[in-house]
Amino acid sequence: MELREIDKVVYKQKQRKVGIVFSLIFAVIGLGLSAVLRHYYGNAEGENMMVNLTGVLIGLAISIFIFTQVAKKPYFDELRYGWNLKKQALKIQNHRHRWEERLKEGDATAAIVLAFYHKATLQLQSLDGNEFGYSDSKERENKFLVECETLSLDADASKYSIDMLLDMK
Known part of the structure; x- marks a missing residue:
């Protein structure tokens, strides 16, 4: 690996953008899947922790997959x-x-x-x-x-x- 100079301002901006965008992606997918799973597999009496957790974990896996695919783009250099x-x-x-x-x-x-x-x-x-x-x-x-x-x-x-x-x- 070779040391190289990179612009600190650009680095921080991209770091913030990526953090915010992928947090939003994770939140939307995780909460969306939790709501869908709760609708189809949830308990009407309200004990849905495992269903919600499953939705969040699947959302996390999907978000990580998306991130690994997108992180190869030149924007992320x-x-x-x-x-x-x-x-x-x-x-x-x-x-x-x-x-x-x-x-x-x-x-x-x-x-x-x-x-x-x-x-x-x-x-x-x-x-x-x-x-x-x-x-x-x-x-x-x-x-x-x-x-x-x-x-x-x-x-x-x-x-x-x-x-x-x-x-x-």
Whole structure:
């Protein structure tokens, strides 16, 4: 995965639009199906929790199916990039302590993976508008860069490859 610049304003607008549209789709389908199921299979005395729950769960499944089909469109490029970046950062985060140990041993791959992690975290926090987390992460990145300089390691995030994570498993 390669880091790239995306417009924060466009990202936030699309994120809000997609959230609202798919929440509405889910609400309409879920409530509509619940009403239909209640009409045909409901209890006239009023105990219809399982019927309503069934309608909502079917509505959720349909909404997820619609989303997975639509999310492949070019409109979602920035959002897909953000989702994939979060996945990569979390994969590294899950083993960060091990990567940091390898960095202390002078491992060049660890320097590249951690450089990517720091850049990805900063970009995600910037996109999400997390100013407090951003400044904290920037401090951690600066400490990391000093450590890499001390160890004479190249901390170039552009050399990162997903295949590098296979080395940790």
